[in-house]
Amino acid sequence: MKTFLILTLLLIGFSFCFLEIYFLLAYIRSGFGKYPPFVISFGRAKNIVLNEAEKILAKTSHKTNVYDLGCGDGGLLLPLAKRFPHHVFIGYEWDWLPYLLAKFRCRNHPNIKIIKADFMKQNYHNAGLVLCYTGPYLKHRLGHKLNNELSKGTHVISEAFELDELPQKKEISSPTLKMPMKVFLYQK
């Protein structure tokens, strides 16, 4: 009994240290908080993003590319890819922990591609829909990049953070955990 207790405490201690080191490295990797950390979409904001994406994709009969910039564990791509098997879903994720989680969760869905890469170094000219959940540092940089690269008519859904330059269609209030969050919809 005593050995079991000691082993459990050691396991908890090691897990705690591992997570501390992981979050420290992720914070350094993100340019000391410039790029968004691994925080999964949840609650009302997540539902709104999924609902709005579904509305757009339901109206799109031809095969279209949907990008999730920083796809985390694939929490947005998975339900959309199940519902729209004829569309292609591409998630970029540079952090190995969410990348491996997303790879594993999406393994049985051939219409999902999880790619370990920096989403700022990709090109989105062939996108039909772009999803993102970024932060203030990328407001101008990503807004400018998308506005330059996207084809006319492409939709962008940005959770929690506004993007510059892109023509705004709508903003939806999505209070989550009593935080006054919003979802921003754009169309090039």
Ligand SMILES: C[S@@+](CC[C@H](N)C(=O)[O-])C[C@H]1O[C@@H](n2cnc3c(N)ncnc32)[C@H](O)[C@@H]1O
């Ligand atoms: C706020 S989370 C998005 C969560 C995701 N939408 C979900 O539902 O799980 C942002 C993610 O973007 C990733 N990320 C941040 N900057 C990135 C970059 N430049 N390239 C690729 N991934 C990035 C982070 O590692 C993190 O997992």
